[in-house]
Amino acid sequence: MRQLFEGADPAVSGAAAPGGAIPEGPLAAIYAGTLDCVHCGLCLSSCPTYRETGRELSSPRGRVHLMRAVAEGRIEFGATLAEEAYLCLGCRACETACPSGVRFGRLLEETRAAVEHAGLRRGFARRLERFALRRVIPNRRRLRLAVDALAWLQRLRLDRAALAWLPRRLAAPLALAPRVPPRAARRPLPWRTRPVMDLAVASQSDVMRTHRASVPKPPRGRVLLFTGCVMSELFGDVHHATARVLAANGFEVVVPHSQVCCGALQAHAGDAAFARELLRINLEAFAGARADAIVVNSAGCGAALREAGDWLPGEGDALARRIRDPLELLDEVGLRPPAGSMHARACYDDPCHLVHGQRIREAPRRVLRNVPGLELVEHEDPTSCCGAAGIYNLTHPEMSDAILERKLRTLAAADPDLILSGNPGCLMQLRAGSRRLGLRAEVLHPMTVLDRAYRNQES
Amino acid sequence: MTAPAGLLAALREIVGSERCLSRREELLPWECDGLTLHGSLPSAVVLPRDTHEVARIVRACRRFDTPFVPRGAGTGLSGGAIALDGGVVIECAKLDRILAIDGANRLAVVQPGVVNAALSQAVRPHGLFYAPDPSSQMACTIGGNVAENAGGPHTLKYGTTTNHVLALELVLPDGERLRLGSATGWSPGVDLVGVVVGSEGTVGIVTEVTVRLTPLPEATETLLVLFADVVSACRAVGAVITSGLVPAAMEIVDRRTIDAVEASVYAAGLPRDAGAVLLVELDGPAEALPPQIERIRALCAVEGARVQRARDDAERERFWRARKGAFGAMGRLAPDLYVHDAVVPRSRLPEVLARVGEICDRHRLRLSNVFHAGDGNLHPNISFDRRDADELARVVAAGREILEACVAVGGVISGEHGIGTEKRDFMGLVFSADDLEAQHRLRAAFDPDGVCNPGKILPTPRFCVEANPKARGYDHVPL
Numbered sequence: 001m002r003q004l005f006e007g008a009d010p011a012v013s014g015a016a017a018p019g020g021a022i023p024e025g026p027l028a029a030i031y032a033g034t035l036d037c038v039h040c041g042l043c044l045s046s047c048p049t050y051r052e053t054g055r056e057l058s059s060p061r062g063r064v065h066l067m068r069a070v071a072e073g074r075i076e077f078g079a080t081l082a083e084e085a086y087l088c089l090g091c092r093a094c095e096t097a098c099p100s101g102v103r104f105g106r107l108l109e110e111t112r113a114a115v116e117h118a119g120l121r122r123g124f125a126r127r128l129e130r131f132a133l134r135r136v137i138p139n140r141r142r143l144r145l146a147v148d149a150l151a152w153l154q155r156l157r158l159d160r161a162a163l164a165w166l167p168r169r170l171a172a173p174l175a176l177a178p179r180v181p182p183r184a185a186r187r188p189l190p191w192r193t194r195p196v197m198d199l200a201v202a203s204q205s206d207v208m209r210t211h212r213a214s215v216p217k218p219p220r221g222r223v224l225l226f227t228g229c230v231m232s233e234l235f236g237d238v239h240h241a242t243a244r245v246l247a248a249n250g251f252e253v254v255v256p257h258s259q260v261c262c263g264a265l266q267a268h269a270g271d272a273a274f275a276r277e278l279l280r281i282n283l284e285a286f287a288g289a290r291a292d293a294i295v296v297n298s299a300g301c302g303a304a305l306r307e308a309g310d311w312l313p314g315e316g317d318a319l320a321r322r323i324r325d326p327l328e329l330l331d332e333v334g335l336r337p338p339a340g341s342m343h344a345r346a347c348y349d350d351p352c353h354l355v356h357g358q359r360i361r362e363a364p365r366r367v368l369r370n371v372p373g374l375e376l377v378e379h380e381d382p383t384s385c386c387g388a389a390g391i392y393n394l395t396h397p398e399m400s401d402a403i404l405e406r407k408l409r410t411l412a413a414a415d416p417d418l419i420l421s422g423n424p425g426c427l428m429q430l431r432a433g434s435r436r437l438g439l440r441a442e443v444l445h446p447m448t449v450l451d452r453a454y455r456n457q458e459s
Numbered sequence: 460m461t462a463p464a465g466l467l468a469a470l471r472e473i474v475g476s477e478r479c480l481s482r483r484e485e486l487l488p489w490e491c492d493g494l495t496l497h498g499s500l501p502s503a504v505v506l507p508r509d510t511h512e513v514a515r516i517v518r519a520c521r522r523f524d525t526p527f528v529p530r531g532a533g534t535g536l537s538g539g540a541i542a543l544d545g546g547v548v549i550e551c552a553k554l555d556r557i558l559a560i561d562g563a564n565r566l567a568v569v570q571p572g573v574v575n576a577a578l579s580q581a582v583r584p585h586g587l588f589y590a591p592d593p594s595s596q597m598a599c600t601i602g603g604n605v606a607e608n609a610g611g612p613h614t615l616k617y618g619t620t621t622n623h624v625l626a627l628e629l630v631l632p633d634g635e636r637l638r639l640g641s642a643t644g645w646s647p648g649v650d651l652v653g654v655v656v657g658s659e660g661t662v663g664i665v666t667e668v669t670v671r672l673t674p675l676p677e678a679t680e681t682l683l684v685l686f687a688d689v690v691s692a693c694r695a696v697g698a699v700i701t702s703g704l705v706p707a708a709m710e711i712v713d714r715r716t717i718d719a720v721e722a723s724v725y726a727a728g729l730p731r732d733a734g735a736v737l738l739v740e741l742d743g744p745a746e747a748l749p750p751q752i753e754r755i756r757a758l759c760a761v762e763g764a765r766v767q768r769a770r771d772d773a774e775r776e777r778f779w780r781a782r783k784g785a786f787g788a789m790g791r792l793a794p795d796l797y798v799h800d801a802v803v804p805r806s807r808l809p810e811v812l813a814r815v816g817e818i819c820d821r822h823r824l825r826l827s828n829v830f831h832a833g834d835g836n837l838h839p840n841i842s843f844d845r846r847d848a849d850e851l852a853r854v855v856a857a858g859r860e861i862l863e864a865c866v867a868v869g870g871v872i873s874g875e876h877g878i879g880t881e882k883r884d885f886m887g888l889v890f891s892a893d894d895l896e897a898q899h900r901l902r903a904a905f906d907p908d909g910v911c912n913p914g915k916i917l918p919t920p921r922f923c924v925e926a927n928p929k930a931r932g933y934d935h936v937p938l
Contacts, residue, residue, distance in 0.1 A: 038790030039495050041534040044598040045574050054506050054552030054572065056533055057480065062488030069487050080484040097597070099723045100790025359724075 026114040031071035033110070036102040037064045043094035043104075048385045048403045049087055058087060060094035060104055067111055082120040085111045087399065089392055090268055091352035091385035096359075105303075105357065106310055112270035121270075129391065134274055137229045138261035144186075147233040151180035172397050176432045178234055185237040189227065193243040193253040195219040220250035220333055221292040223324075228301045229261035231424050241451035242297045242326050248454050249336050253295075259285040262296075264304035265390050267311070275304075276311045283315055286322070293324040297447055299423035300390065303357030325354060326447055327422065331363035340457025341373035342449055344417040347441075348376060349407070349430070350383045351423035364422065364446055371453045379414035381407075386421075388429035404433045412439055419443045460545025462502035466523035470505050470547075473515045478506040489548050492533040492540040493595070495795050495845055496855070497880045501528070501542035506550045510628065510636065510666040513549065517664065518634035520547055526910045529664045531572060531600030535607060536798045537879030539659045543914040549664060551602050557581055558667070565672045566625060566642055571602025571665050575609075578670070587672035590617035593875070594783040605665050608657030610875035612708035612782065613740070615833040617673065619875065621656040628667035629655060632911040642669050654901065659877050660912040662905035676742035679707075680752060681769040681778055684759045685733035689713050689828055691762040692735040693808040696832040698758045699739070700805060704751055708740040709833030710782055716829045716840070719791045725784035727777035730767075737764070737832065738782060785829045786840065792825060793842035797854055799861055803870035805835040814864045815839045822853040836874035837865070862888060878916045886918055 043060040044050050050059035057066070063084050070077045085108060092105045115121055136142045153159040159174045166174070180186075223246060227239055243253045259282055263275030282305075286294055296302035305323045308316030324332075348365055355361050361383070368376055387393060387403035407430075411419055419430055419441045430443045462481060470479045480486060481503045491498040502525065507513045520527045526546035533540050542548050555572035562585035569578060575596040579588045592611035593599055603609070605627070610619045617623075626640035640652035655662055686692040692711050699706065712720075717729045717736060729736055737759070741751050756766045769775040789796045803811045812828065819826035819841065830838040839861055843854045862872045866888045873882060886895060899917055903909075 035794040036790055038787060038794065038796045039491070039493055040787035040790070040796075041493055041532055041595060041598050042784065042787050044532050044534075045577070046597075050552075054550060054555070055480075055504075056488040056550070057485055059488070061533075065488045066484070069484075075484040075487060078484065080482070096724060099720070099725050099784035099787030101723060102790075 026110065026117055027071045027077075030067050030107060030110050030114065033103060033107045034064050034068035034071065036100050037061065037068075038100050039065075040099065042099060043097045043102075046093040046097040046384075048089055048091060048093070048387070049399060051406075052399060052402050058084060060088075060098075060102075063088060064102060064104070064107065067107060077114070077118055077120070079120065081111065082115045085115055086121075087396065089352075089385050089387070089389035089403070091389060092356035093352065093384060096356045096383070106307070109267050109270075109272065109310075112268070113272045114270075116270035125395070129269060129395070130271065133266045133269055133271065137265060138263075138278060140229075140232075140260075143229060143233055147180055147186075150174075150177055154180060168397065172394050176393055176428055178428050178431055180234065181237055185240070186233055187236065188232070189225065189239050189243055189253075189255045191255050191257060193247045195250045195252050196248045218250065219252060222252040222254060222290070223329070224286060224289055224291045224294045225253050225255045226259060226262070226294055226296040226298075226301060226305070226323075227255060228296075228298050228424075231298050231301075235424050235427065235445065238297060238445040238447055241445070242295065242447045245330075245447055245450045245454060246295065246326065248338070249330060249333070254289055254291065256285045256289055262301040262304050263311070264300050267304065268390050272311065279308055279311050279316060279319075283312070283319055286319060291322075293329060294319070294322045295324055295326050295329060297326050297422060297445065299325070299351035299354035299357065300425060303353035306358055325358065325360055325363070325422070327364040327367045328358075328360050330367050330450075335367050335370050337370045338372065338450070338453035338457055340453050340455065342371050342453040342456065343373035344449075345375045345377055345415070346418040346420055346449070347379045347411055347414050347416040348382065348446070349379070349386065349411070349419055349421045349426070351421050351426050352383075352385050352389075354422060355383045364420075368420070368446060368449070371450060374449065374453070377414050377416060379416070380410040386426050386429050386433070388423075388425035390425055393425075393429055400429075404429060408433050408437050408439065411441070412437070416441050418449065420446045420449060422446050460500075460502050462525060462545070462547065463523045466519060466525055466547075467503060469519040469522070470503060470516060473512055473519065474505055474507060478508075480504045489530070489533070489550075490541065492530075492535045492538060494536050494538050494797070494879075494881060496797060496851075497538035497541065499541045499543050499880075501548040502545040504548045504550055506553050508553055510554075510630065513551075513554075513664055513666050514630045514634045514636060516547075516549055517630055517632065521633065521910065524910075526913045528912045529571075529602065529606070529660045531603030531606075532574070532595070532598045534595040534599045535603060535879065536800065536876040537607075537873070537881040539607065539877050539879035539912070539915055540603070541880065543880070546913070551664070552600065554602070554666065555600075560585060561642075562587065564642070565674070566669055567672055568642075568667060568669050569601050570667060571600060571605070573601045575599050575601060575604060582672050583675070585672070586675050588675055589623065589670060590673045591620045591623055594786060596783070601668050601670065602665050605656050605668055606658065606660045607875065607877040610831070610834070610836070612710050612738075612779075612831060614831065614836075614875070615709060616705055616707040616742075621653060623671045623673075624652055624656050624668060625671055626669035627652055627655055627665055629663040630666055631663045632906040632908070636666075637663070640669070644671065657877070658902070659879060659915050661902055661915055663911060676707075678745035678748055679740065679742040679775065680748045681775040682737075682739040682741070682752065682755060683729070683767040683769070683778065684737040684739060684755075685730050685765045685767070686735045686737060686759075686762060687764075688734040689812055690809045691764070692737045693812060693832060695737065695759045695762045695764060697805055697808070698761065699755055700833060702754060702758060704754060706739050706751075706755075706833065707742045708738065709831070710738040711828065711830055711832040712736045712738065712782060712785065713828040715792075715825075715827040716785050716789070719788040719827070720781045720785050722791055723784060723788040725777075725781045725788060727774075727781035729778070729781060735828075738778060782829070789827060789840055789842055792827075793844050795843050795845045797841040797843060797858060798876070799837070799839045799841065799858060800874050800876040801862055801865040801870055801872055802834065802836050802874040803865050803868050805833075807868040807870070808832065808835055808837075811837065811865060811868055811870070815861050818857050818860045818864065822857040824850075824853055824857055831874070834874065835870075859885070880915060883914070883916060884918055886916070
C-alpha cells in the first residue's frame with residue numbers, strides 16, 4: 001500500500017515524476033488538461049465504450065488517468081494508451097456529464113496527435129487512412145472522382161459483388177456507403193440564394209398565430225453556408241434544402257467558393273497540422289464576405305469550427321463566434337412556420353457533436369415541433385452515440401456495430417416513420433443500420449424535413 | 460505485485476483473454492476509486508458476465524491463494540474498491556441486467572452492475588422508483604450501493620440501502636452460492652441480509668439483488684431557502700425537524716460549492732448572493748404540501764431566510780442535478796478532492812461546522828460544505844493537489860481532526876461512504892477492542908481466511924495475526 005502517485009516507477013521511466021518536472025512537448029498540454037479530472041466517475045455511464053465493455057480502462061475517467069500517468073512518466077507512452085485513444089469514439093458525451101469541465105474532446109485530439117508523433121500507429125490501414133484524409137477528402141476534384149467511381153460500382157451492382165469477396169475491412173466502406181445521389185443533387189449550390197420576401201402562408205393555421213400572414217417579410221440578413229467535403233458529394237440535397245429553408249425564412253444565403261473541408265476528420269485522426277492548414281484556407285474564404293453568421297449543417301464540422309480557437313488562437317476564435325447550426329439559427333430568430341405540412345411520426349436523434357460538442361439540445365426539437373403534422377416522439381437515450389464517429393465505423397467495425405445495435409433497438413421501440421439527425425456520418429450509419437435491421441423508418445437530415453414541409457405548401 | 464502465472468491462465472480459461480487484464484499499464488485505471496488519497500495496483504482485473512463465472516473466478520483465486528475485491532463503477536469515496544496486496548479486482552460492471560420487475564409486489568431483481576439511476580428509470584412506467592439516491596447515482600451500481608449501504612439526499616425520509624434490499628444472492632469466499640432473505644421482505648431466522656448490506660465486499664460477492672421499489676409520490680415540492688451563512692441554515696434545519704415535519708430531503712450547499720457548480724454544465728441558476736442554500740424537498744399527497752410549505756417558510760423566517768420554490772419539474776430536476784454534480788464540480792478548484800463523511804447529532808451541527816471550519820483554516824486548506832443536513836450527515840470537502848506532499852499531509856491531518864471533533868460530540872466516523880482503507884484505523888475512535896473483535900468474528904464466519912477484500916474496514920486484530928500470520932494488514936501510510 002502506498003499513497004497514490006508518490007513517484008514514478010524507476011523501472012519504467014525516468015521521465016517527469018509528480019511534483020517533479022512538468023512534461024514537455026505534446027504531453028505538456030495533455031498533462032494540464034488531465035488535472036481538471038477529480039475522479040468522481042459521473043462520466044462512466046455516459047461512455048459508449050464503457051457501457052459495452054465495463055472496463056474502467058475504456059472509460060473517460062480511465063483514459064484521463066492513463067494520459068496523466070503517461071505524462072507523469074509513471075508508465076511508458078505505448079500501445080495501451082494508443083489503443084484506448086482510438087477505441088474512444090470521441091463522442092464527448094462525457095463532457096456533458098462532467099461537472100469538473102474536463103475538455104475531453106480536446107485531450108483526445110492532443111493524445112491522438114501525440115500517438116502519431118510517437119509513431120505508435122503504423123501499417124497499411126493507417127497509411128491508407130492518411131492518404132484518404134489528406135489527398136482525397138479535402139480535394140474537391142478527387143473526392144468527386146471517388147464518388148463517381150462509387151456511383152458506377154453501385155449502378156453496375158458491383159458493390160454487392162465486392163462485398164462478397166472483399167475482406168471485411170475493405171468491404172465495410174462499401175457496405176456503409178449510402179447510395180450516391182443523382183448528379184442533380186450533387187451540383188454545387190449557386191453562390192447566392194435570395195431571401196423569399198413574401199411567404200404565402202396559411203393565415204388560419206394554429207402555428208401561425210404569432211405571425212401576420214400575407215404581409216411581406218423583410219429580409220432578416222445574410223448568412224454564409226459552409227459546404228464541407230462529403231456533405232456536398234453525398235448529401236448535396238441537404239445543402240439545397242438548407243439554402244431553400246433559410247431563404248424561406250428571409251435569409252440571403254451565400255456560398256463562398258474558396259472554402260474547403262473543415263479538418264475535423266483529420267484532427268480526430270491525430271493530424272492536427274493538416275487540420276490547421278485547412279482552417280487557414282477557410283479563414284480566408286470566410287473573411288471577405290459580410291454576413292451575420294456562418295451556417296454549418298453538419299454537426300461534426302460545426303463542432304470543429306466552433307473550437308477553431310484551439311487550432312489557431314485569436315483568428316480561430318473570431319471565426320468560431322460566427323458559426324451557427326441552421327436549426328439553432330432558426331430557433332434564435334423564430335421559424336416562419338411552413339404553411340405546408342409533413343405528416344409523420346419522427347424521432348430526433350441528437351448528433352453527438354451537436355448535443356455534446358456544441359451543447360445544442362432543445363433548439364432542434366423546438367424548431368421541429370413547429371412543423372405542421374410532424375409528431376416528435378422521444379426514444380430512449382437520444383443523446384448517445386450511434387457508433388459512426390467520423391471514420392470509426394471503418395476502423396472499429398465491431399464496437400461500432402455493437403453501439404449501433406443498441407441505438408437501433410431504442411429507435412425501433414419508438415417505431416417512427418422518420419429518424420432525424422443533422423450529421424452526415426450519423427445519416428450514413430443510421431441508414432446502413434436500419435437497412436440491415438429492416439427498420440421501416442426513413443433517415444433524414446432535419447433540414448430536409450423542413451424543406452419538404454415548405455415545398456408541400458407550394459404544390 | 461504480479462499474479463501467479465497459473466492464476467492468470469485459469470482466469471483466462473474462465474472469461475477469455477479479452478476480459479482478463481494483467482499488464483501494468485492496463486491495470487492502472489483500477490488503482491483507485493473515487494478517492495485519490497489512496498491507491499493500490501491490482502495484480503489482475505477480470506470481468507465476469509454471469510454468476511457462474513463469478514463463482515469460478517473466486518474458486519480460481521482461492522486455488523492460487525490470491526485475495527480478490529468486487530468492484531462496481533468505482534465511484535466509492537473510501538478506497539473500498541481497490542485491491543491491496545496484489546489482489547484481483549472482480550469488475551462487476553457488466554453484470555448489468557435487470558432480471559425482473561414486479562410492479563404488483565413493488566420489487567425488482569437486478570444484477571449488481573445495474574446503475575442506480577437506470578433502475579429508477581426502468582421502473583418509472585410502473586409508477587415506482589428506487590429510493591436510495593446517492594449523488595453518484597447516474598454512474599454508481601446497485602452492487603456498490605449494497606456494499607456501502609449507500610444513502611443519498613432522500614435518506615431522510617426513505618432510509619438507506621439496507622431498508623430497500625429484500626433478498627440477495629451471494630458468492631461466498633469459497634465459491635459456494637448462497638441465497639439470503641426473501642422477496643416478501645419477511646425472512647425468519649438471523650438477518651443475514653442486514654449483515655451483507657454495508658459489509659463493503661468483505662463477506663462475499665453479491666451477484667443478484669432483490670430490491671424494494673417505492674411508489675412515486677403524488678406531488679413533489681422543492682424549496683430553495685437562502686441563508687446568510689451555513690450555521691443559520693443548520694439551526695433552521697433543526698427547527699424543521701423538531702417541529703415534526705418529515706421532508707423527503709434537506710440539503711445544505713455553501714457559497715463556495717454554489718460558485719463551482721454554477722460554473723459547470725450543471726449550473727441551475729442557484730442564487731449567488733446567499734451564504735448558504737438549503738434545498739428542502741417535500742413529497743406526498745398534493746393537498747398535504749401547501750401547509751407544510753407555509754410552516755417551513757415560517758420556521759426559516761426566524762433565521763432571516765428567503766424562500767423560493769421550484770417552478771416546475773424541469774427546474775426541480777436542475778436543482779437536484781446541481782446538488783448531485785457538486786462534488787465533481789469542485790474539480791474546478793483543485794485537481795483532487797477529499798469528500799469527507801461523518802455523522803453528528805443534528806443539534807450539534809452548528810458547533811461542529813464551526814469547528815470543521817477552524818480545523819481547515821488552521822491547516823490552510825480550502826473547505827466547502829455540501830451535505831445532508833436533515834440527517835446530520837456532514838460532507839466537508841477539502842480541495843487539494845496530490846502532487847503537493849505538504850498539502851497532502853495537512854489534508855490527512857485535518858481529516859483525522861474532523862473525525863475526532865465529530866466523535867467528541869457523540870457522532871460517528873462515516874455516514875454513507877463506508878470505512879474502506881480510508882478510515883480503517885479510525886475505527887478505534889468509536890469501537891472498543893472487544894467491539895472490533897466481535898465484528899471480526901462475524902466476518903470470519905463468512906471469510907475465515909481473509910481473502911475477500913482484505914485490509915478494509917477492520918484494523919488487524921491480535922487474534923487474527925496469531926491464527927494466520929499471512930493475514931497481516933497493508934503497510935499503512937500514516938494518515
